[in-house]
Amino acid sequence: MFQxxxxxxxxxxxxxxxxxxxxxxxxREGDSVAAALLASDVLACRSTPVSGSPRAxxxxxxxxxxxxxxxxxxxxxxxxxxxxxxxxxxxxxxxxEGGR
Amino acid sequence: MHxxxxxxxxxxxxxxxxxxxxxxxAPLVVDEQPAPGGQVYRAIQGTPLRNRTLLGEAxxxxxxxxxxxxxxxxxxxxxxxxxxxxxxxxxxLLRGERAELxxxxxxxxxxxxxxxxxxxxxxxxxxxxxxxxxxxxxKSSGVVPQAPLVIAGTGPxxxxxxxxxLRVGVPIAALLDTTPPGRYRQGLPHLPGALRNPRTLxxxxxxxxxxxxxxxxxxxxxxxxxxEGDERLERxxxxxxxxxxxxxxxxxxLLLHQGVIPHTQITQALGCEHEWDARQLAWRxxxxxxxxTDIEGIAVAGDGGGIVGAQAAELQGRLAGLGAxxxxxxxxxxxxxxxxxxxxxxxxxxxxIRPFLDTLxxxxxxxxxxxxxxxxxxxxxxxxxxxxxxxxxxxxxPNQTKAFTRxxxxxxxxxxxxxxxxxxxxxxxxxxxxxxxxxxxxxPFTPITxxxxxxxxxxxxxxxxxxxxxxxxxxxx
Numbered sequence: 121m122f123q124x125x126x127x128x129x130x131x132x133x134x135x136x137x138x139x140x141x142x143x144x145x146x147x148r149e150g151d152s153v154a155a156a157l158l159a160s161d162v163l164a165c166r167s168t169p170v171s172g173s174p175r176a177x178x179x180x181x182x183x184x185x186x187x188x189x190x191x192x193x194x195x196x197x198x199x200x201x202x203x204x205x206x207x208x209x210x211x212x213x214x215x216x217e218g219g220r
Numbered sequence: 221m222h223x224x225x226x227x228x229x230x231x232x233x234x235x236x237x238x239x240x241x242x243x244x245x246a247p248l249v250v251d252e253q254p255a256p257g258g259q260v261y262r263a264i265q266g267t268p269l270r271n272r273t274l275l276g277e278a279x280x281x282x283x284x285x286x287x288x289x290x291x292x293x294x295x296x297x298x299x300x301x302x303x304x305x306x307x308x309x310x311x312x313l314l315r316g317e318r319a320e321l322x323x324x325x326x327x328x329x330x331x332x333x334x335x336x337x338x339x340x341x342x343x344x345x346x347x348x349x350x351x352x353x354x355x356x357x358x359k360s361s362g363v364v365p366q367a368p369l370v371i372a373g374t375g376p377x378x379x380x381x382x383x384x385x386l387r388v389g390v391p392i393a394a395l396l397d398t399t400p401p402g403r404y405r406q407g408l409p410h411l412p413g414a415l416r417n418p419r420t421l422x423x424x425x426x427x428x429x430x431x432x433x434x435x436x437x438x439x440x441x442x443x444x445x446x447x448e449g450d451e452r453l454e455r456x457x458x459x460x461x462x463x464x465x466x467x468x469x470x471x472x473x474l475l476l477h478q479g480v481i482p483h484t485q486i487t488q489a490l491g492c493e494h495e496w497d498a499r500q501l502a503w504r505x506x507x508x509x510x511x512x513t514d515i516e517g518i519a520v521a522g523d524g525g526g527i528v529g530a531q532a533a534e535l536q537g538r539l540a541g542l543g544a545x546x547x548x549x550x551x552x553x554x555x556x557x558x559x560x561x562x563x564x565x566x567x568x569x570x571x572x573i574r575p576f577l578d579t580l581x582x583x584x585x586x587x588x589x590x591x592x593x594x595x596x597x598x599x600x601x602x603x604x605x606x607x608x609x610x611x612x613x614x615x616x617x618p619n620q621t622k623a624f625t626r627x628x629x630x631x632x633x634x635x636x637x638x639x640x641x642x643x644x645x646x647x648x649x650x651x652x653x654x655x656x657x658x659x660x661x662x663x664p665f666t667p668i669t670x671x672x673x674x675x676x677x678x679x680x681x682x683x684x685x686x687x688x689x690x691x692x693x694x695x696x697x
Contacts, residue, residue, distance in 0.1 A: 121347060121472055125362040125388055130268045148361065150266050155361040163452055164346045170601040174451055176346035178598075180353035181259055182252055183334045183483070185631035186344075186598065196631070196667045200356075201301075203254055 154199035225324035230258020232522025233330030239541025263360035319676035333480035333523035347453025351477035365473035372396035414576035489661035510543035599630020611648035
């Protein structure tokens with residue numbers, strides 16, 4: 121789905137490791153959690169409470185609330201609004217897990 | 221008690237803060253992003269795209285503002301979200317797990333724009349995003365879509381994104397242009413105004429030329445559009461005006477865009493008077509010549525008060541900052557009036573291109589009033605057909621359909637369906653959009669836990685006990 125550009129004069133940035141569900145993934149410092157998931161080819165970050173359909177980040181600016189995930193045990197976190205940190209444990213949020 | 225609290229650190233918020241500080245005030249600027257710039261200058265300090273030709277000079281213009289935000293009189297707080305603002309100007313802030321309440325004599329809302337909802341069949345599939353989101357990923361992380369990429373819609377941001385992708389070497393399988401036929405002819409009477417801002421006009425023409433030279437497949441007069449796939453986007457299908465049959469293209473990413481609208485969540489929740497802008501097809505708060513709302517001490521600068529663009533937003537920030545300084549007696553009335561007059565003249569010149577752009581890129585009805593099977597409310601999965609059925613049953617406004625269908629009741633609080641639902645109901649009931657109205661919104665504007673709310677409530681009691689302040693104590697929800 122998404123990939124990182126590698127242009128000649130681009131700073132590489134330091135790498136951070138995080139978990140999404142059972143997967144151990146890498147990102148760049150400064151990425152939002154949503155950017156980190158998209159760059160790691162994660163297809164969906166949650167499923168809806170109504171039909172269970174898969175959803176992924178949509179607006180990346182805090183408006184749509186499609187990227188809700190659980191971060192370090194806290195549910196309903198907007199993945200696009202939170203910088204990814206080393207050792208972060210992120211879980212997809214399925215159905216009504218985040219409350220309704 | 222703060223002199224002035226500014227919500228948002230895009231061009232309007234930054235320039236409001238800088239101006240207020242110039243007149244000796246100590247503004248507090250809060251922004252939900254981790255760094256200043258808003259969406260237009262997003263990640264300007266940290267972007268990995270350091271080669272200035274890639275994102276373009278207009279982007280790097282934001283540096284001057286970001287530099288001046290370092291003024292020691294300005295208290296700039298990033299990664300801070302606003303969950304409440306009352307008519308008494310008590311503001312609920314949330315940073316990490318810490319909630320707090322502050323009070324201000326003057327509040328300037330610089331909350332900017334959001335992308336106009338673009339409801340098409342399949343727009344909730346993973347792989348379908350907005351052009352704005354593509355640009356944010358590019359600016360802040362250097363992350364770009366893998367091929368095949370399709371970009372669809374209308375408006376300057378769509379063209380800019382396409383040009384930026386070309387410059388960094390991202391191939392575009394197709395640009396599906398939904399600008400309806402006849403828009404250039406309709407825009408023609410507004411061309412003299414546009415020529416008062418030749419810089420912006422020339423920029424747009426340059427982008428179009430760049431796309432043409434690169435040989436991007438630019439498909440014009442697209443009249444229907446669908447995103448298709450099982451569990452994720454697999455194909456984009458479209459029809460063009462005057463042509464039968466659907467064409468399809470394989471795609472792993474589809475980026476949609478049909479202009480931006482004022483992000484009015486806070487002004488609507490405050491109960492500010494709003495008006496329907498028939499040319500921009502959006503709600504905006506009614507503002508006076510100082511950009512003040514009808515609520516004492518609360519002003520709006522930048523795109524949140526009507527779409528004006530980054531340059532004009534900066535000028536409006538100056539005007540609002542000046543207004544706050546004037547209201548607080550930090551500047552003599554005569555000087556304030558003179559300076560305001562100067563800013564308003566510059567603003568008139570800068571915004572003279574808007575009628576042309578608004579007319580040229582006005583989305584056609586089918587993109588605003590989707591077919592019955594299209595989801596309108598992404599959160600609660602309510603279709604356009606259900607809204608129309610509610611109209612048949614007698615629903616006149618969006619608060620009624622909300623009560624019956626939950627449309628607008630999900631986590632986004634109607635941000636992505638509100639405009640569509642108002643337009644659908646107005647159309648179905650044969651009434652004006654003003655009669656139809658908008659959602660009644662309430663705080664919190666952002667998710668907040670009971671623990672955080674309780675902590676903020678304690679802080680509020682301390683605030684109430686302080687001298688000169690008498691905010692109402694918030695009731696836990």
